[in-house]
Amino acid sequence: MCYINNPPKDSAQLKSELSAEQWILLGKEAVDNGMLFLLLTGGEPLLHPGFFQILEGLKPLGILLILFTNGTLITKEVAKRIAQSPPYRIEITLYGATEKTYEAVTRIPGSYAQCLAGIEALLEQRLPLLLKTTITRQNVGELEAMRQLAHSFGVPFIGSWLLTERRDGAPSEVKDCRLSARECVMLEATDQISATEWQEAVLRGEKNSEENFYCLAGKSTFVITPSGEMNICIDLPFPSAKPLEIGFKSAWEEVQKFVDTAPPLSPICQACEDRIFCPRCPAWSYLENGTLTEPVPYLCEIAKERRKIYAP
């Protein structure tokens, strides 16, 4: 969960983050190397003291900017200023449809009302908004209510339920928060679009890629951490290349090389009959068992449950 776990003015945290000038410099170099889409995420990007300087510095470069935020810092004035340099898309995460559930997750009193006010302020400026949630045990009962809430604002809504361990490796309560494999798959089956996609994939006899990195990471996407390291994706802290020291292009080459030379899928996954139903990727393996290749028991269960429904 990306919420404000550090105090907003945490000086050690702020010191370790790139300055607005550094972010803009990296943005320019990335554009020179062909970057088109850029996602600003966190934590909470609006906590950066140079947030507007960054937004306003990046916009003229011709980037399609996407902003992920929890919405709680978006007042009417903030929304007005965002509308001067509007992102291509803004996504706000809902943690619940009621104050009680939302704040049970965020643990910040008042955050629910602030989030709703933020949504209203952005819509008043006609900014392109999408609402989403990560479904947990605490908020699953409000999934439909969250969908309705988004509907009442007239904006799209998406829910995902694949909760991973913490990225920094610290102990987490994920096992208590995430739904069981069976619950996930039953919930997914209630979504007509997902259900149809699975049915069609089975009919087409689709096979998952033989590649370990089957995604765009290291091929056309990368991540830059708050302290300026370039990595494969938000969940994989490799290869920690330093674009501000060695230049964007060399850092990007390091990331590509890491992915190109990554170990192949484990023999177990290669031989697995349920692989078509399995979202395992190197990041999942890394977060759940510290490897880039090995099976993830939670996903094995999910894949089995999907098979029961779609290819019994």
Add this chain to the structure above:
Amino acid sequence: MRRKVNFLLRKVGDLNILVPIGQEVLDLNAVITLNETGAYLWELLEEERSAEELAIALSEEFDVDIAQARIDVENFLKELRETGLVED
């Protein structure tokens, strides 16, 4: 007519993409791409041009007959007007 100033034409790989750099907001899923002739006309529209001037330039640059070039320019301008990307 001429193009609006607040869009930047970016060449990314084989694609010519128009990216808003002002206060324009695109639909959540819209990205405007131009083909090669569209990108050529867009560059010309940095300055005030008439449809006839564009058609002559297009016909010379891409070696198409002028009648065809006029049709292509009209179609292109129609789309630009509909999406509000040019000002008369």
